[in-house]
Amino acid sequence: MSAARATSLPPLLEMRGITKHFPGVLALSDVDFAATAGEIHALIGQNGAGKSTLMKVLAGVYQPNAGEIRVAGEPVRFQQPRAALRSGVGVVYQDLSLVPQLSVADNIFLGREQGGGILVDQAALHSEAERILSELGVSGVDVKRRAAGLPLAQQQLVEIAKVLSHEPRILVLDEPTAALAEEETALLMTLLRGLKSREIAIIYISHRFKEIMNLCDRATVLRNGRLVKTVDVASTTEMELIELTIGERVEAFFRHGEHAASDAAIALEVEHLSIGRTVRDVSFTVHRGEIVGLTGLLGAGQNELARALFGLTLETSGIIRRNGKPVQITSPKAAIEHGIGLLTEQRKTEGLVLNMDVRANLTLPSLGFFRRWAAFIDNRRENRAASAMAERMQVKTASTHAPVGTLSGGNQQKVILGKWLLRDPDILIFISPTQGIDVGAKAEIYAQLTDLAAAGKSILVVSEDLIEILGISDRIMVLYQGALLQTFARADANEERLLAAIQGNVQ
Ligand SMILES: Nc1ncnc2c1ncn2[C@@H]1O[C@H](COP(=O)(O)OP(=O)(O)O)[C@@H](O)[C@H]1O
Ligand SMILES: [Mg+2]
Helix, strand or coil: CCHHHHHHCCCCEEEEEEEEEECCEEEEEEEEEEECCCCEEEEECCCCCCHHHHHHHHHCCCCCCEEEEEECCEEECCCCHHHHHHCCEEEECCCCCCCCCCEHHHHHHCCCCCCCHHHCCHHHHHHHHHHHHHHCCCCCCCCCCEHHHCCHHHHHHHHHHHHHCCCCCEEEEECCCCCCCHHHHHHHHHHHHHHHCCCCEEEEECCCHHHHHHHCCEEEEEECCEEEEEEEHHHCCHHHHHHHHHCCCHHHHHCCCCCCCCCCCEEEEEEEEEECCCEEEEEEEEECCCEEEEECCCCCCHHHHHHHHCCCCCCEEEEEEECCEEECCCCHHHHHHCCEEEECCCHHHHHCCCCCEHHHHHHCCCCHHHHHHHHHCCHHHHHHHHHHHHHHCCCCCCCCCCEHHHCCHHHHHHHHHHHHHHHCCCEEEEECCCCCCCHHHHHHHHHHHHHHHHCCCEEEEECCCHHHHHHHCCEEEEEECCEEEEEEEHHHCCHHHHHHHHCCCCC
C-alpha cells in the first residue's frame, strides 16, 4: 500500500486507550493498537502481557473499562463474538472453541444465520465443508467426524477454516501455530500471504520470532498490559524484537556466565562419527562445565547426531568416549546408564505423557518407552522429590496433580528438564529446547542451562535459532551437509559469521 493511501484512509481497525481490569489484575492499561487492510500485524509479548485480552476486547468477549474501537472509521462496541463476526471481525482463539460433540462440518457452520437450505441438507453441508477445507489446502479431514476425535493440529485447522468461511475483514489468529507441525505451519503461512491480497487486516499472535520476521509487516509489542511500541518488521531485527518483548538487553536475557572451561576435563568425546549419509565423520569434544552449541540449516545432520548420542539412531559408526573410556550407546537405556540425558522439542511424543499428572511425569525415568520402570520406584520419596523439583523449576501449575497436557509449552519443557535433573546425568543434550515457548519461560530455561554448566555439567544444545545459540554457547559447531564445517569460540562468533557458515561458507 502506498504511503499516501495509508495516511488518507483511516486504519481498518483502530483501538484507542483500551483499559481492562480483572479482579486484582490490570490486564490492559491505556493500549493503542491499529491495523490496516492488506497487512499482517504481529502482536507479541510474554505470557500474560495482555495479547489475548486485547483481542477478546476487540471481539466483544470482554467489555473494556475504558477506550474506543473503530472499524473502518466507525465506532463499534460488540456485545458478543457473534456480533463481531457479523461485522467482519473473526478470531481464531488460543483456547480452541470447537464443540467437541459436533461433527467437523457442523462446527464449521455453527451459528450461521441463513436459514434452511444447506443447514438441513446433510449431504450439501458435508460437501460444502469439504470445499471450504480444500480451499484452504487442508486434506485428510473427515468432515463427518466429531471434532473431539481429531488430532489437535487438525482441530486448529478446522477452527481457522470456520472463521475464514465467514470472510472476515479483520482476522485474528491467537498463537495458531502452537499446535501445528512444520508442514501445517507452512500451509498456514501460504494461506495468510494469500489473504493479504484480499485487503484483509490480519493480526497474528505468536511467540515465534522467526515466523514474525518472515510473515509480518508490522509488530506491536505489549509488556505487562502496556503498549511498548509498534515497529515496521522490515526495519527491525529479531534481536530488537526480543529486547522490546523482554524489556532488557538480550545479553541479560541469556545470562551468559563465566563457566567456559576449556581446560576442564573432557566429559564427552566423539570421534569419526558417521550416520549413513546424514552425518559424516564428525569429531568433537565437550568439556565439563561447557555449553556447546550445534547448529546448521534444517537437515544438516545436527538432530541425527544428537539423537545418536542418546542411542536413538543405530546405524552409526565411530567412537564415543565418556571420561576417556569408549562406550557403546546402543539404546536410550545405555545412554542413561552412561549419564547422558536428552530433551527434545517433541514434548508431546518424546518427553511427556500428557494425560499423566505433573508429578508422575517428573518421576518418569526417561522417554515414554521406559514408562514401565516407574513401577519400581519408591513412591513417597519420589513424590517429595517431584514436588521439590516442580518448585525449583518454577513450574506454573495449579497443582502437581494436574495433567501435564494442561500446562503451557514452556512449563511442559520445565517439567522435562526437571525430570532429567532428578536423574542427574553428567551430560545433557538439548534439541531445540525453547522452540515455540514464550520468552519468559525461555529465560528460565537459559538460566537453568547456565546454572547446570556452572555446576559442572556438560551441555550440548542443538538449535537452528542462531540468536539462541550465540546467547548460550561457549563454543559453536556448525554442521553443513552432515560434516562439521567449522567450530567457533564464543568470542569469534556473531550472527553474520554463523549465517555464512550454516550455508557452507568457511571464513
Ligand atoms: N478471564 C480472566 N480473568 C482474570 N484474569 C484474566 C482473565 N483473562 C486474562 N487474565 C489476566 O490478564 C493478564 C493478561 O492475560 P492474557 O491477555 O491472556 O495474556 P497473553 O495472551 O498476552 O498471554 C494476565 O495477568 C491474565 O492472568
Ligand atoms: Mg494469550
